[in-house]
Amino acid sequence: MGKLVDEQGRRVDGRGLNEMRPVKIEVGVLKNADGSAYIEHGKNKIIVAVYGPKEVHPRHLALPDRMFIRCRYHMSPFSVQERKSPQPSRREIELSKVIREALEAAIMIEEYPRTALDIFIEVLESDGGSRGASITAASVALANAGIPMRDMVASCAVGKIDGHIVLDLNDQEDKEGEVDLPVAYMPNLNRITLLQMDGKLLHEEFDRALDLAVHGCEQIYGIQRSALQDYYFKQDR
């Protein structure tokens, strides 16, 4: 286990404690989907596509008062160091659920009763923070599909490494660090829609970490907005 933070407060990839990895979002990357987005967040490379609102099959799953939302978070076999079986793992099943719940909080599901919405997330290459990057991109893909939302959902993680609370863990920091704390946040409504944690934090550390995560999400929100603006205004469509 190498030291993750040096004396100058530099991290293994040269970042400062509160510094985010580079994030790049592209909108409308797939022809067939109703909406889509591609994100590179650090070394994460993720495509998210949205189909819907559409008819529900089988019909008995339709909800009389709101949209029925399905979400699949999936990792490609070549996205990780050791080839991953294409069958969904227990981790992928849990993440599909918490990501769906993080996004559903923002979607105006009551406007489309008896319809379905599919959110498909494919992690082509995985780095630390893939669930956050997935939510960030999914939110953009939903906007691209024209799904009415109360707010964007922006997401990133904070963590604790070598005793420091830091923003946006990369793969090595995630594996060798002490705490991982992913957060999803609606910046205009000031509301948290995903919160998970593993590792040990004192109460006071938690409070600082949550605050840092919220600031991180606000940065992500800026990048989401730029990506959508670039797509809709520069491409003039």
Next chain:
Amino acid sequence: MGKLVDEQGRRVDGRGLNEMRPVKIEVGVLKNADGSAYIEHGKNKIIVAVYGPKEVHPRHLALPDRMFIRCRYHMSPFSVQERKSPQPSRREIELSKVIREALEAAIMIEEYPRTALDIFIEVLESDGGSRGASITAASVALANAGIPMRDMVASCAVGKIDGHIVLDLNDQEDKEGEVDLPVAYMPNLNRITLLQMDGKLLHEEFDRALDLAVHGCEQIYGIQRSALQDYYFKQDR
């Protein structure tokens, strides 16, 4: 292989040849089920719950002239010496079928056409004779659910160990003995609803064994009745 019966006709757990292990039945142990029972028969610990009569899903399984009965016999992973996978084994699938058939003989299935009845059996701890104990408890759970029955179904096994025909094999006797012969029986109607055997018996031995099994079932029937009386009269509901 130790000797299973000593010179005095005592078995490994101190019982005589025709002696049953202690049996304890509790009625109505689960809040959500329509009927339930818990049995301890030797070291068997089994919960049985009944849901129904209820609508059949999917509908095409509904039977126009009778109730559709499903039964699941399942062993918990921790119920046996070596952890068991939760997936149903071929043995569990066969037992689910023969137990269902043993109970269906007693249920007035023609009174509830186009409905379904679910019988769920969970073996929390397993000893010799778990299928018999399951049937015994299921019959009580059916009564607790108010399902009309022609008779109770009481069940126990007989077997052959060290050349003796004996009542109610425990785990060790089942594994090291020569013959296992589980029987389910309706005591008031004098009818056998489950009969299986493996191991080798002469015709004359079989006749004696069957007779002993019927007597065992009659004892079980007494315990079933007491349990139901305790529940309905002592608890005054």
Next chain:
Amino acid sequence: MGKLVDEQGRRVDGRGLNEMRPVKIEVGVLKNADGSAYIEHGKNKIIVAVYGPKEVHPRHLALPDRMFIRCRYHMSPFSVQERKSPQPSRREIELSKVIREALEAAIMIEEYPRTALDIFIEVLESDGGSRGASITAASVALANAGIPMRDMVASCAVGKIDGHIVLDLNDQEDKEGEVDLPVAYMPNLNRITLLQMDGKLLHEEFDRALDLAVHGCEQIYGIQRSALQDYYFKQDR
């Protein structure tokens, strides 16, 4: 690796280069099926049975303008040298598809809209060329079921062994040879309904091989016709 063709142009089983293995077809071998046939082609032993036209379940699979055709090619566990798991392999799934497509070309599917037809192929013993023998027998089973067809489909393979283009590879030739090229053919319409190849052929070799395959299929067609005539005229029904 032994030599597969000797100086006299004889193959390992004594055949000449353009010689077919013995083929025997029996019609109407199963009582319950609507049509059936049994083929021995070399050491291949295959039963094919047909059910239909019949209702489609589930209904949404029904096609408004034609028959819905399903096909299952399956190998028995004891059909090959090392016991095969009964679960369908990827190879069996691909062959089920190409066999179905080879037969569908001949069936007047437009005459029975909204119906289904099941073609079940069971390879009891497998030799080289089992897909061809399956198609040959299936075509006879379809005729036996009274399914209207534009033409019979006759099938056999050609291949390249020791540099020679030869007809009808057996198991050893298939495994040790250079090329396998199965063909299905409608002899009266002069049309190819299945064509696969693996191994390397020059263009000129391919042209010769295809020509030889067509001649092989014409021989097979003669055997199909005899089998049907024997069944319908000799048995007088």
Next chain:
Amino acid sequence: MSLSRRSFVIERLRKERLLSLLAKGHRLDDRGLLDYRPVKIETNVIDKAEGSAKVDLGDTSVIAGVKVELDRPFKDTPDKGILIVNTEFLPFASPYIEPGPPDENAIELARVVDRGIRESGMVDLSKLAVKPGEQVYAIFADVDVLNIDGNLFDATSYAVVSALATAKIPEYEVDGDGTVKATGNIVQLPITTIPISITAAKIGDYIVFDPTEEEEAVIDTRLTIVFSEDNTLCAIQKGEPGSWTPDEIVNLIGEADGKAREIREIVKRSISP
């Protein structure tokens, strides 16, 4: 593959007709109540299997193939060979079969046939441990059900028994340095007895042997009994809802014993070289 259910109105009419026939001592196919349909057994029908047999019991048709491999023994029986019986209802065996993995009927069939053979001691598994604790013979008896017309238990049992009894397997020995190798000889399995399965069904107050599919659709209950050659019963399985009195069972076993002796002669004739 699993069996789906059939029309109920037709079942009821059929049961009435059948009962009126049985009252006169007849069955739909003119057999007597305790008669079996013709039993036709062909062995060595699959060259690539170490043993095989096709059994036709009336229009019920099954084929059993035996494959033999070397494998590690089960932990609790290190000094015994392994015997596994598996059955598949081929999808063309009946119009009522649904696609999918073996259902409870196929699993019960395999397990009951397995128990009859295993408990009779037909194959002496203790002679099949090539190198005890390490390498033993694993015998797979796979059964394809080709056409269903009732009484699968007996037809399947006869097919597996015949395939095992006629199987030829490679002989292995353990070298001086402990490696297992083939001697080049082909030998028979160590067969000690020919167990015979007899199946009876009760329809109303009548008991019939070897029920057809038409009869099975309306029977109240079923009993399968397997007899070894040493005057013992070695396996029993009651099936279907419905019930038997203890006396009915005791009497039935007597009748079935006689029938088993008849059938055993047919099987033995078919498997003799």
Next chain:
Amino acid sequence: MSLSRRSFVIERLRKERLLSLLAKGHRLDDRGLLDYRPVKIETNVIDKAEGSAKVDLGDTSVIAGVKVELDRPFKDTPDKGILIVNTEFLPFASPYIEPGPPDENAIELARVVDRGIRESGMVDLSKLAVKPGEQVYAIFADVDVLNIDGNLFDATSYAVVSALATAKIPEYEVDGDGTVKATGNIVQLPITTIPISITAAKIGDYIVFDPTEEEEAVIDTRLTIVFSEDNTLCAIQKGEPGSWTPDEIVNLIGEADGKAREIREIVKRSISP
């Protein structure tokens, strides 16, 4: 097993009724907003398991059984034992359960309970490598959910914690020649702390602890927090659509910490010998 959905009209009516009660500081079962239902823990209920506990949290009832085997370690942790938590919703636990393998709810439940226990360091896995890199203890904590009346996260966590804390396992040692063998002693697992899971739910503007099934059907969002004994949080899981403000979360954690200390006393009393 998976949970199917329920009637929407009834849910809406129930939510209105519940909100009007909460406005007066009451709940449907007369508890205060931050009260837990009675926690009843029985340990050593399954003789064949190395550890076991049945937990009743009101009418929610679960049973955890711990089985221990020797196994190869995971590649990336050669010098640590293995801990696996698995949950099954028994089909009789609720009328809304559908048959099948564990669904997302059962998987999330198992993973959240596992994380709380693992991250707290409750079981010192580094002491469970009998022969590092080759043979380690594999601890399976299987949970049967018997009856569902809300707050499965906490009930399941208490059951697994109690079963682990009271488990008795065979001791192994490594011989001079490197073979692993049982010493014959029975020992406890190396337990370092008792982590306690606390679950809160938000309904409208009200926050309640330990929600029942009736309440869960109408909650907006949920938060589960696991507390270790050393004044740390060791796991958090937000659940359900719906959202929290950062301030709500910070305040809630303060309240939950106090509640965790209360519950820990109950658990400790139940598991003390």
Next chain:
Amino acid sequence: MSLSRRSFVIERLRKERLLSLLAKGHRLDDRGLLDYRPVKIETNVIDKAEGSAKVDLGDTSVIAGVKVELDRPFKDTPDKGILIVNTEFLPFASPYIEPGPPDENAIELARVVDRGIRESGMVDLSKLAVKPGEQVYAIFADVDVLNIDGNLFDATSYAVVSALATAKIPEYEVDGDGTVKATGNIVQLPITTIPISITAAKIGDYIVFDPTEEEEAVIDTRLTIVFSEDNTLCAIQKGEPGSWTPDEIVNLIGEADGKAREIREIVKRSISP
């Protein structure tokens, strides 16, 4: 994932329109009958894969990733490496995809692509046995289908070929004492040829290359031919119901050969360092 079926009325209208266009020598997207859409290949797009390539063939988009491990060889090829091609239709690739494991379309796609590459001898598997009989390279070429607009066979084949041709794998050697260890060098796979897949479809009497999704919905039959660099055909697959005359096939192969040479130049340019 599997593809579900589409509207039939629309298909029929589309076919009529397409045929009238083809009669004039045009296609819906203005291509000539034997033209390919633009082929765009990007390699090394996934850092964690040993090789990778994204191929856009018009709006059909696939990505192939190559992972390499050491593994035991297959029994019947102890002195050869292992090559496995697997394809997944990602659920967003088309509105007609249904969830589930790979269906017959995905399996056929993987097997046909695999055969073209394997039979061409593109990767010299005999050079991939690090320690023959014990440790060989296992090459997994996994393909994600990202967007479906027809002719998946060719797009997938180009992606796998490009990913393999540009893969960089760790070199291993066998020690004096027989243990396999990494040398620390990174080397290329032993590539001998670049096989090129060409797919044609017949609609009525017209033959087109590189059909789009719209065209595939109405084609009568399809033929995929793979060409090696040494003037040989190395794999063929006819698809869809419908049929070809022998003459049509012979002529088509001639045309396709020329097209393969064109495409091979594009692929070679894309994979050159």
